[in-house]
Amino acid sequence: xxxxxxxxxxxxxxxxxxxxxxxxxxxxxxxxxxxxxxxxxxxxxxxxxxxxxxxxxxxxxxxxxxxxxxxxxxxxxxxxxxxxxxxxxxxxxxxxxxxxxxxxxxxxxxxxxxxxxxxxxxxxxxxxxxxxxxxxxxxxxxxxxxxxxxxxxxxxxxxxxxxxxxxxxxxxxxxxxxxxxxxxxxxxxxxxxxxxxxxxxxxxxxxxxxxxxxxxxxxxxxxxxxxxxxxxxxxxxxxxxxxxxxxxxxxxxxxxxxxxxxxxxxxxxxxxxxxxxxxxxxxxxxxxxxxxxxxxxxxxxxxxxxxxxxxxxxxxxxxxxxxxxxxxxxxxxxxxxxxxxxxxxxxxxxxxxxxxxxxxxxxxxxxxxxxxxxxxxxxxxxxxxxxxxxxxxxxxxxxxxxxxxxxxxxxxxxxxxxxxxxxxxxxxxxxxxxxxxx
Amino acid sequence: xxxxxxxxxxxxxxxxxxxxxxxxxxxxxxxxxxxxxxxxxxxxxxxxxxxxxxxxxxxxxxxxxxxxxxxxxxxxxxxxxxxxxxxxxxxxxxxxxxxxxxxxxxxxxxxxxxxxxxxxxxxxxxxxxxxxxxxxxxxxxxxxxxxxxxxxxxxxxxxxxxxxxxxxxxxxxxxxxx
Numbered sequence: 001x002x003x004x005x006x007x008x009x010x011x012x013x014x015x016x017x018x019x020x021x022x023x024x025x026x027x028x029x030x031x032x033x034x035x036x037x038x039x040x041x042x043x044x045x046x047x048x049x050x051x052x053x054x055x056x057x058x059x060x061x062x063x064x065x066x067x068x069x070x071x072x073x074x075x076x077x078x079x080x081x082x083x084x085x086x087x088x089x090x091x092x093x094x095x096x097x098x099x100x101x102x103x104x105x106x107x108x109x110x111x112x113x114x115x116x117x118x119x120x121x122x123x124x125x126x127x128x129x130x131x132x133x134x135x136x137x138x139x140x141x142x143x144x145x146x147x148x149x150x151x152x153x154x155x156x157x158x159x160x161x162x163x164x165x166x167x168x169x170x171x172x173x174x175x176x177x178x179x180x181x182x183x184x185x186x187x188x189x190x191x192x193x194x195x196x197x198x199x200x201x202x203x204x205x206x207x208x209x210x211x212x213x214x215x216x217x218x219x220x221x222x223x224x225x226x227x228x229x230x231x232x233x234x235x236x237x238x239x240x241x242x243x244x245x246x247x248x249x250x251x252x253x254x255x256x257x258x259x260x261x262x263x264x265x266x267x268x269x270x271x272x273x274x275x276x277x278x279x280x281x282x283x284x285x286x287x288x289x290x291x292x293x294x295x296x297x298x299x300x301x302x303x304x305x306x307x308x309x310x311x312x313x314x315x316x317x318x319x320x321x322x323x324x325x326x327x328x329x330x331x332x333x334x335x336x337x338x339x340x341x342x343x344x345x346x347x348x349x350x351x352x353x354x355x356x357x358x359x360x361x362x363x364x365x366x367x368x369x370x371x372x373x374x375x376x377x378x379x380x381x382x383x384x385x386x387x388x389x390x391x392x393x394x395x396x397x398x399x400x401x402x403x404x405x406x407x408x409x410x411x412x413x414x415x416x417x418x419x420x421x422x423x424x425x426x427x428x429x430x431x432x433x434x435x436x437x438x
Numbered sequence: 439x440x441x442x443x444x445x446x447x448x449x450x451x452x453x454x455x456x457x458x459x460x461x462x463x464x465x466x467x468x469x470x471x472x473x474x475x476x477x478x479x480x481x482x483x484x485x486x487x488x489x490x491x492x493x494x495x496x497x498x499x500x501x502x503x504x505x506x507x508x509x510x511x512x513x514x515x516x517x518x519x520x521x522x523x524x525x526x527x528x529x530x531x532x533x534x535x536x537x538x539x540x541x542x543x544x545x546x547x548x549x550x551x552x553x554x555x556x557x558x559x560x561x562x563x564x565x566x567x568x569x570x571x572x573x574x575x576x577x578x579x580x581x582x583x584x585x586x587x588x589x590x591x592x593x594x595x596x597x598x599x600x601x602x603x604x605x606x607x608x609x610x611x612x613x614x615x616x
Contacts, residue, residue: 239492254558274561274562295563311559318559341559
């Protein structure tokens with residue numbers, strides 16, 4: 001762990017007990033907005049979690065979002081952090097915290113900060129990260145944003161902390177897409193990686209399935225049945241502009257982007273059975289990838305773009321295979337069981353997540369592509385559609401919970417799971433988007 | 439052929455994608471000047487969030503009817519099967535005669551599965567059922583131009599629930615005239 005020397009330490013700001021009490025009283029007011037759509041429930045325990053204290057940000061009790069709580073939930077959901085109680089602490093980014101006090105609470109790190117409403121309605125958010133053990137300032141940042149981006153700022157703070165303390169890039173400021181079915185309507189949502197702040201990109205009386213983020217994080221490809229057959233669209237989420245990518249005779253489905261964003265792999269039935277094609281992202285004539293006798297579907301590109309993993313029943317039962325991105329001979333990847341579907345390759349190329357039927361249950365499995373070793377990582381029985389976070393450390397998937405479809409995240413070993421608990425219908429078809437441009 | 443009615447309404451103002459929430463290093467000696475870069479980076483004022491999404495709202499599409507009078511428009515399949523049972527031969531005969539009687543008629547063959555398994559794989563399995571019906575109608579002289587085989591997979595069950603009875607009613611191909 002290194003200290004960023006370019007950031008001077010703050011002037012000493014002794015803590016005043018009286019001020020602390022006043023602040024604690026304010027902080028006890030309920031501050032979570034009623035529009036919170038999801039709830040995070042960490043159900044597992046990891047062995048090497050970093051203890052971190054998130055002091056309430058000065059001014060956050062009066063702000064629309066509790067920044068420190070969002071940051072803490074993000075870090076805990078990653079499985080690599082354990083939150084230490086910091087209620088009542090009266091600190092901000094210019095305070096010099098009493099390290100002995102935080103060591104006593106067994107915190108290794110401490111985040112302090114503030115949020116201030118500016119005259120023009122925007123918010124100024126500042127924070128600082130401390131290494132409590134070494135009493136070192138690890139740096140801080142400031143942001144000026146509109147109210148609608150306060151959660152985004154909290155996720156960026158979590159990303160900063162995560163990267164400083166683990167050495168790996170965080171995924172908290174990324175977005176996920178998913179589909180809900182409620183009251184006979186289907187909606188495609190774009191939400192923060194914690195499931196909050198969901199905004200509807202598309203609402204339709206007909207089914208929507210298989211959303212897939214473009215590598216630039218601004219467009220979604222998906223299958224919509226709005227014309228009463230499955231058709232593949234590409235949808236710019238900021239503008240709502242849509243264009244048809246595959247609307248050929250028969251069914252058009254299972255879009256997957258190449259990592260360079262220039263083409264999509266899709267499943268078409270224009271020549272009879274379900275077969276894989278690649279098609280230019282701007283449209284045009286599809287190119288058939290292979291000729292097989294049975295079903296080929298659910299293509300997905302590897303992170304380097306050289307390989308396409310897919311599902312085929314060419315051997316009699318659905319199994320996962322791989323083939324060169326421009327075609328060639330397919331090679332079988334899964335050998336255990338007789339129903340293996342929905343492959344997702346981690347961006348670093350090391351892992352394959354997929355759904356395997358085991359004794360009538362559909363369970364999320366993770367395979368180490370280097371060794372072929374695999375594990376079922378859930379205790380649910382109707383898992384669907386895994387998708388990797390861009391840092392390859394978490395998987396989002398759909399599962400049945402108390403008779404409803406819900407979204408879950410899990411670490412690759414399955415030890416830490418969090419439910420993105422939704423309201424208002426069945427939640428399904430998650431796809432984890434790429435890193436956002438800073 | 440009926441056209442899909444689509445109401446595309448942009449529900450929110452297009453978001454400005456300028457990178458206005460980019461983090462700026464804290465520097466206590468010049469905090470205000472330091473974040474001026476962020477302040478000036480774009481017209482991000484008021485409630486225009488950079489993470490904004492413009493929603494699109496689709497209306498109800500047209501429903502259909504049609505087909506030969508008094509003839510079933512649904513063909514059911516056994517579990518894990520894509521073969522048309524002999525009991526449906528007379529149903530297919532009647533549909534074939536009806537389609538051939540008017541060259542302008544077009545039928546969609548919509549394959550469906552029960553609720554078990556993945557959505558995309560079920561889409562492919564439903565397609566297999568629809569293709570089986572397409573081939574049968576083809577053998578009865580229906581031209582390819584008058585029919586299209588598509589699949590809904592498990593997305594549009596006829597009956598809700600995971601009972602064996604419900605599943606049997608969901609493994610089907612519906613003949614839909616448009």
